[in-house]
Amino acid sequence: MHTLTGLLNQKLMIYPCAGKYHFRLDYSGRNSLAIRFSIRLNTVTISLGNLFVIASPELLSLILERILRRICRLEADLGLNKRMTELIGLEFPETGRTKPTRTVEHYTPAGRYFDLKEIFERLNLDWFRGSLSCPTLGWSKYVSRRRLGFYDQQRNLMVISRIFDQKNVPPQVVEFIVFHEMLHIVFPSEKGRSRRIVHSREFRRAERSHPFYDFAETWLQKNLHRI
């Protein structure tokens, strides 16, 4: 969210006509690439689908700029719109509106301090008898505290927030986060009575069986806002 707010402030300098509004920004929706904004009195609410959490700052800037141009009632900038669609296609190849012409290539498992692939394979052997095939795996493109990691079944994509690729993050925490996402492969979300159950009882039980469970949870509670 810091990034989004920061990008918005930069853009507001170019579009002072939108400066009279208060802005509210949020991510919402599951696996969504929706881009919505509404104006009520002097408040503009911008709501982006939660997949944009991992979008590049360039793409987020273009989205914000497009919205600001509309708020200021400026003519659509066709070059800008084209570049935005292009980037959505590149960064979200299978969910974007453009044809999925490329594989997910932006994610690399080897970080500065932790190699996710190595962690995945080790956990796979220790906990799943090597039965899981490794999805497209990598560090998020930019730092997110809101979303520590996710596994997207449709894209067979596992992404861990880059915030954890740091020297002062204990390896047990990274391992536990990867383990959590691996459980999403083993226990896919189920349809409940009124909403989808993402973390079923079996999921939670398996998660608690990991020896780093308590350590990781406690560490995250204490340190997540500091790293």
Ligand SMILES: [Zn+2]
């Ligand atoms: Zn989860």
